[in-house]
Amino acid sequence: DAGVIQSPRHEVTEMGQEVTLRCKPISGHDYLFWYRQTMMRGLELLIYFNNNVPIDDSGMPEDRFSAKMPNASFSTLKIQPSEPRDSAVYFCASRGTSNEQFFGPGTRLTVL
Amino acid sequence: TQLLEQSPQFLSIQEGENLTVYCNSSSVFSSLQWYRQEPGEGPVLLVTVVTGGEVKKLKRLTFQFGDARKDSSLHITAAQPGDTGLYLCAGTGGGNKLTFGTGTQLKVEL
Numbered sequence: 258d259a260g261v262i263q264s265p266r267h268e269v270t271e272m273g274q275e276v277t278l279r280c281k282p283i284s285g286h287d288y289l290f291w292y293r294q295t296m297m298r299g300l301e302l303l304i305y306f307n308n309n310v311p312i313d314d315s316g317m318p319e320d321r322f323s324a325k326m327p328n329a330s331f332s333t334l335k336i337q338p339s340e341p342r343d344s345a346v347y348f349c350a351s352r353g354t355s356n357e358q359f360f361g362p363g364t365r366l367t368v369l
Numbered sequence: 370t371q372l373l374e375q376s377p378q379f380l381s382i383q384e385g386e387n388l389t390v391y392c393n394s395s396s397v398f399s400s401l402q403w404y405r406q407e408p409g410e411g412p413v414l415l416v417t418v419v420t421g422g423e424v425k426k427l428k429r430l431t432f433q434f435g436d437a438r439k440d441s442s443l444h445i446t447a448a449q450p451g452d453t454g455l456y457l458c459a460g461t462g463g464g465n466k467l468t469f470g471t472g473t474q475l476k477v478e479l
Contacts, residue, residue, distance in 0.1 A: 261411070288465060300412070300457065300469040313466060348411050356400065358467065360411025 259283075261361035263349050269367045275337040278364045281330055282351030290358060291324055291334050292348040300348070306332065339368045372396070373458055373470035381476045382448055390443045390473045392458035399463040401434055401441045406455040448477045 262281040290305040304314040309326045326332040350358040373394045400419040404412035418434035425432045431444040458470040
């Protein structure tokens with residue numbers, strides 16, 4: 258199995274631009290999680306889905322952030338408009354029937 | 370909000386030394402996990418502990434869950450350079466959400 262796939266691995270954009278991060282979970286996993294990691298705040302859960310349905314988005318920082326999961330094999334996290342304080346590494350993780358979350362390699366976002 | 374404080378925040382030791390990392394909270398967790406993260410990669414699960422007082426061993430790593438299920442420790446015996454990485458504890462209150470600790474950056478030098 259290829260594991261969780263994220264794209265792009267690196268994204269550099271200017272303030273005000275729209276950013277879309279993509280994730281392909283492990284086949285058969287029915288939970289998908291989006292996290293953000295920074296030096297100051299550590300690893301924070303933004304939102305998670307179960308069977309493509311958003312269950313808890315209480316970690317989404319503000320309305321500029323949105324996430325979708327149109328099908329079991331694809332999810333996006335969008336930031337519009339982006340701000341410098343959004344600079345971080347964004348991780349996607351998926352989970353099946355066990356309690357182990359499998360993380361992707363992350364997307365390093367830099368907003369100038 | 371459940372918070373998990375890890376100590377120390379940074380640790381630099383020589384190969385062969387022993388070390389202990391602590392994960393503490395004022396909240397009770399139904400289970401606690403330890404992850405290791407290497408540069409440029411996502412965290413990878415090392416172990417899950419679910420019972421108060423539980424001890425699990427993974428080669429040179431020993432994990433313990435506190436009796437009250439509010440704290441945990443990770444002990445590494447005879448550390449090796451390959452143990453270098455960011456160690457994260459993460460707790461769950463019984464649902465699907467993980468709360469991650471503040472992290473311990475370990476560097477093991479030759």
